[in-house]
Amino acid sequence: MDKIEVTFTVNEKKVTVKTAPDKPLLDVLREDLLLTGTKQGCRTGECGACTVLLDSKTVNSCLVFAGQMEGREVVTIEGIANGDKLHPLQEALIEEGAVQCGFCIPGIIISAKDLLDKNAEPDEKEIKEALAGNLCRCTGYSKIVKAVQSSAEKIRESADN
Ligand code: FES
Ligand code: FES
Structure with a gap:
């Protein structure tokens, strides 16, 4: 499948990635953006290890695909603390x-x-x-x-x- 360019916001920072549209957001976060705090468990929406906020709603990032991400806002575990101050x-x-x-x-x-x-x-x-x-x-x-x-x-x- 041809790669596409997708721009979205992660932890208040705009990012652009070139990726296959069917790559799970979980893998985009972990592999393309090196945000490995989001964990990979079942990859089938059962375990919640990959939970992130997408447009202020919790989602299993293993079930969201890069092709759905244009213009959207993600918060991962890396975006929860306030600098050095834990949430x-x-x-x-x-x-x-x-x-x-x-x-x-x-x-x-x-x-x-x-x-x-x-x-x-x-x-x-x-x-x-x-x-x-x-x-x-x-x-x-x-x-x-x-x-x-x-x-x-x-x-x-x-x-x-
Ligand atoms: S990895 Fe288990 S719900 Fe996504
Ligand atoms: S799975 Fe080990 S602390 Fe929850």
């Missing part, structure tokens, strides 16, 4: 000891950020629903859910101050 979600996951192998964590952070951007005070059920597409084989989720709750509290407190 409250990242801090909370560390504080709660919620990370084991870490493979699922970039996708979980993206899904949890999407939730907290839309719902500042999610209950346990809402957090579990938001993370239902992100499989973690290590942790049993309870510390992850607790970390999302405590980061939501921190974000609310800093908004109040």
Whole structure:
């Protein structure tokens, strides 16, 4: 298949890549843009390891193709911290000891950020629903859910101050 040129925004930076139109966004991010924080798991939309924000919605980047990307906006795990300052979600996951192998964590952070951007005070059920597409084989989720709750509290407190 002939290559095409696609221009889109990744973590607020405009990028242009020359690529086959049927190359998954996951591979464009990891191979062409060297953004390897987005993880490759199943490649079939089941595990959520490859979750990114596309036009402010969570998607499995293994199921989006380069040919669909012109003019769109992507946020990956590399775009979540503010310079050297970790996002409250990242801090909370560390504080709660919620990370084991870490493979699922970039996708979980993206899904949890999407939730907290839309719902500042999610209950346990809402957090579990938001993370239902992100499989973690290590942790049993309870510390992850607790970390999302405590980061939501921190974000609310800093908004109040
Ligand atoms: S690698 Fe995309 S959902 Fe598993
Ligand atoms: S921490 Fe290992 S898969 Fe989630």
